[in-house]
Amino acid sequence: xxxxxxxxxxxxxxxxxxxxxxxxxxxxxxxxxxxxxxxxxxxxxxxxxxxxxxxxxxxxxxxxxxxxxxxxxxxxxxxxxxxxxxxxxxxxxxxxxxxxxxxxxxxxxxxxxxxxxxxxxxxxxxxxxxxxxxxxxxxxxxxxxxxxxxxxxxxxxxxxxxxxxxxxxxxxxxxxxxxxxxxxxxx
Amino acid sequence: xxxxxxxxxxxxxxxxxxxxxxxxxxxxxxxxxxxxxxxxxxxxxxxxxxxxxxxxxxxxxxxxxxxxxxxxxxxxxxxxxxxxxxxxxxxxxxxxxxxxxxxxxxxxxxxxxxxxxxxxxxxxxxxxxxxxxxxxxxxxxxxxxxxxxxxxxxxxxxxxxxxxxxxxxxxxxxxxxxxxxxxxxxxxxxxxxxxxxxxxxxxxxxxxxxxxxxxxxxxxxxxxxxxxxxxxxxxxxxxxxxxxxxxxxxxxxxxxxxxxxxxxxxxxxxxxxxxxxxxxxxxxxxxxxxxxxxxxxxxxxxxxxxxxxxxxxxxxxx
Numbered sequence: 262x263x264x265x266x267x268x269x270x271x272x273x274x275x276x277x278x279x280x281x282x283x284x285x286x287x288x289x290x291x292x293x294x295x296x297x298x299x300x301x302x303x304x305x306x307x308x309x310x311x312x313x314x315x316x317x318x319x320x321x322x323x324x325x326x327x328x329x330x331x332x333x334x335x336x337x338x339x340x341x342x343x344x345x346x347x348x349x350x351x352x353x354x355x356x357x358x359x360x361x362x363x364x365x366x367x368x369x370x371x372x373x374x375x376x377x378x379x380x381x382x383x384x385x386x387x388x389x390x391x392x393x394x395x396x397x398x399x400x401x402x403x404x405x406x407x408x409x410x411x412x413x414x415x416x417x418x419x420x421x422x423x424x425x426x427x428x429x430x431x432x433x434x435x436x437x438x439x440x441x442x443x444x445x446x447x448x
Numbered sequence: 449x450x451x452x453x454x455x456x457x458x459x460x461x462x463x464x465x466x467x468x469x470x471x472x473x474x475x476x477x478x479x480x481x482x483x484x485x486x487x488x489x490x491x492x493x494x495x496x497x498x499x500x501x502x503x504x505x506x507x508x509x510x511x512x513x514x515x516x517x518x519x520x521x522x523x524x525x526x527x528x529x530x531x532x533x534x535x536x537x538x539x540x541x542x543x544x545x546x547x548x549x550x551x552x553x554x555x556x557x558x559x560x561x562x563x564x565x566x567x568x569x570x571x572x573x574x575x576x577x578x579x580x581x582x583x584x585x586x587x588x589x590x591x592x593x594x595x596x597x598x599x600x601x602x603x604x605x606x607x608x609x610x611x612x613x614x615x616x617x618x619x620x621x622x623x624x625x626x627x628x629x630x631x632x633x634x635x636x637x638x639x640x641x642x643x644x645x646x647x648x649x650x651x652x653x654x655x656x657x658x659x660x661x662x663x664x665x666x667x668x669x670x671x672x673x674x675x676x677x678x679x680x681x682x683x684x685x686x687x688x689x690x691x692x693x694x695x696x697x698x699x700x701x702x703x704x705x706x707x708x709x710x711x712x713x714x715x716x717x718x719x720x721x722x723x724x725x726x727x728x729x730x731x732x733x734x735x736x737x738x739x740x741x742x743x744x745x746x747x748x749x750x751x752x753x754x755x756x757x758x759x760x761x762x763x764x765x766x
Contacts, residue, residue, distance in 0.1 A: 338484060340484070341484070341485075341488075341498035341499070341500050341761075342498065342499060342500075346500060346765055347765075349765070350460070350762070350764075350765025350766050351481065351500075351761050351762050351765040353477055354480065355480065355481050355484040356484060357483060357484045357486065357487040358484070358487050359487060359490075360490075360492050361492070362492070363492065364492070364494075365494075387499070390495075391493055391494060391495035391497075391498070392492055392493050392494060392495075393492075393494050
């Protein structure tokens, strides 16, 4: 029996085997048929700051078809819609949200890096509805790490993990390494 | 006055009373947050408000008259989904003899979460901040000649919006510095944010004696003071605050200190002109300048709403 302090052997403490770029390829393959078939005319990509926007831009590259216009893209910062404002206050860094298209009646592909409790997605959907009434919202995430606290599930998932609550995975971007994951144990 | 009263033990903003002593990190956070709030009124949005302060009660208590400041605070609070109560105290309890702190205690008993206070007495906001319950936040919306921090912040937002980073800027503050709480807030903010050259341009009779100690360059001639500046921040000639004869006549003032198109040519060709309002046209500013291409005076009003949203939401969360 392991002592309570030692890492439990059956839990992943290492980085995913696939790189973020490879997972984005996977996501793009899942999403592409849907965009090509029924969504394209009224579709828009919406990335959640900050990781979701990186993935959105990477996906848009993969969806690009020479001679046709790019799918419209928007960015959301959910700081003003978070449900923990009264506990932890305003996030110290907010970025402007920008949806340069009419949300009304549009098929939205919402994109984030890591799906965990589902609270970010709840906030993002409330924010989207303040812009208008979309026809549909589908959710694409690079990593679904389990641990949901709300009835939210992703339509497209690059990688599914079951991480314990004290483990943290985040997507980072640097000039040297490009997109990469960071795994941490929370204190 | 103590800057500590404004901050929590871990250095976050609890009240906004003065810009004096606030670190650049907090000023920058307010400006950055305000930039995000600008998008709340984007034409693409059906609902031009955010749910951040839902269920919070914000009391606008103005012991001095104001239209622009009170209204923009009210709009800002409403765009944050707060409940707003406007009180014009001149016409109420205080005229019956109630003290300032009694007024505040009564309003606190009505479950107020934040007070926006304008008062003719310097330090009124500090006094209130020292006596309210820990969960209540105070915003100074102008106290006597002392400070008007949200005006200073919206001026910084406007400057940064049009002219970029502060470390490249040469800025002139022109006019009645002596009576101006706006000028004090502007000077504190500009020096803290790293503006290398802040000038004050005014007749000797309208400058406080210790003005050089604030880290500004003093000019007594308009032609020298606004030469090659990136921005001209005009001040209102505050006739109502003047006692005795510090000035000849409005006409004389206009001749020497009024910003006319000719004088504005001395500034950089792309210099912007700001004014906190209300303007005395034909006294400190010529209509051709106030309504001209270089004027960003109405943008200041619009940006003021986003800046006040930022201040209120940062305070309410701390």
